Amino acid sequence: MEQPFDLTLIWAGIIAFGVMMYVLMDGFDLGQGILFPFAPDEHHRDVMMNSVAPVWDGNETWLVLGGAGLLAAFPLVYAVFLPALYIGVFLLLAGLIFRGVAFEFRFKAKTSKYLWNWAFAGGSTVAAFAQGAVVGAYIQGFKTENFRYVGGALDWLTPFTVITGLGLVAGYALLGATWLIMKSEGSVQQWAYKLAPRLLLMVLVVFAVISVYTPFVDPLVKERWFSGFSAIWILPLLALYCAYIVFSSLRKQQEGMPFVATMGLFLFTYLGLLASKWPYMVPPNYTLYDAASAFESQLFLLLGFLFVIPIVLTYTAWTYWVFRGKVKAGGYH
Numbered sequence: 001m002e003q004p005f006d007l008t009l010i011w012a013g014i015i016a017f018g019v020m021m022y023v024l025m026d027g028f029d030l031g032q033g034i035l036f037p038f039a040p041d042e043h044h045r046d047v048m049m050n051s052v053a054p055v056w057d058g059n060e061t062w063l064v065l066g067g068a069g070l071l072a073a074f075p076l077v078y079a080v081f082l083p084a085l086y087i088g089v090f091l092l093l094a095g096l097i098f099r100g101v102a103f104e105f106r107f108k109a110k111t112s113k114y115l116w117n118w119a120f121a122g123g124s125t126v127a128a129f130a131q132g133a134v135v136g137a138y139i140q141g142f143k144t145e146n147f148r149y150v151g152g153a154l155d156w157l158t159p160f161t162v163i164t165g166l167g168l169v170a171g172y173a174l175l176g177a178t179w180l181i182m183k184s185e186g187s188v189q190q191w192a193y194k195l196a197p198r199l200l201l202m203v204l205v206v207f208a209v210i211s212v213y214t215p216f217v218d219p220l221v222k223e224r225w226f227s228g229f230s231a232i233w234i235l236p237l238l239a240l241y242c243a244y245i246v247f248s249s250l251r252k253q254q255e256g257m258p259f260v261a262t263m264g265l266f267l268f269t270y271l272g273l274l275a276s277k278w279p280y281m282v283p284p285n286y287t288l289y290d291a292a293s294a295f296e297s298q299l300f301l302l303l304g305f306l307f308v309i310p311i312v313l314t315y316t317a318w319t320y321w322v323f324r325g326k327v328k329a330g331g332y333h
Helices: 007-038 042-052 061-073 075-106 113-140 159-183 186-217 219-226 231-251 257-277 295-322
Strands: 280-282
Touching: 007 042, 007 061, 007 113, 007 159, 007 257, 007 295, 042 113, 042 159, 042 186, 061 075, 061 295, 075 113, 075 280, 113 159, 113 186, 113 257, 159 186, 159 231, 159 257, 186 219, 186 231, 186 257, 219 231, 219 257, 231 257
Parallel strands: none
Antiparallel strands: none
């Protein structure tokens, strides 16, 4: 029987939205942890942690939402990705756990604060690298037969995925620095202003390396991007324009625009990735329709998600509104 509407396409949009929200929301507080070892002193670290303390756990709601939706709507993704990425996913979760514990204990620690500093920095960096490596593994594809993963436990770890992992670490660090510019003042803000252009340069270098490397890793990308003129070329051009806005606004010592433009840089890069791989959910063999669950299952779960997502958006917006403004070492003023 013909279905009244394409639920699989709707679910693909929901998952894509959830993942993008997680990257943008959790990216800047992971960036604080990545930058932690480079902060000049404990005062700077206190301001960095306080700037994200009210929102960091709410940001991770999007990870739970996206993961739950992915399991329900596209079970084949879990059937292939988890065996292929056990180690990478373990590193991701371990990093998030270390970071979360460090958030709670650092505020109370006296003599052991330096240990929680390293836990926060290490957990954030490992989690960011693991996320980038998983993205790289998705780009290069998986060895599958009869809807099952048949590769090795370390097939995901290649020079390409190491580069994508380091690229996301640099990107989150830039997101964190521009967030700090917007939320801090005085010496902390000036330190972030000095750091951000260097991080932007690192991001652009890695962006260029990945762009050159990807067509050799995935023939589909090479065909899609280089077989005549393609409208998707506008996405990397928009990403580069956002990078220019970041650089220009940093030179002008603007406070909010560097962060907004960095989010735009992430957004257009993400859309470029989706355009490159569409409609493959488990590359190189299975599309989102191959990976989808039954129509009835998707419909039942969609009703719940249509109720939950507005609530999550509402309390997220309310939290950011309540904790708007600048932050000091002792908290918001």
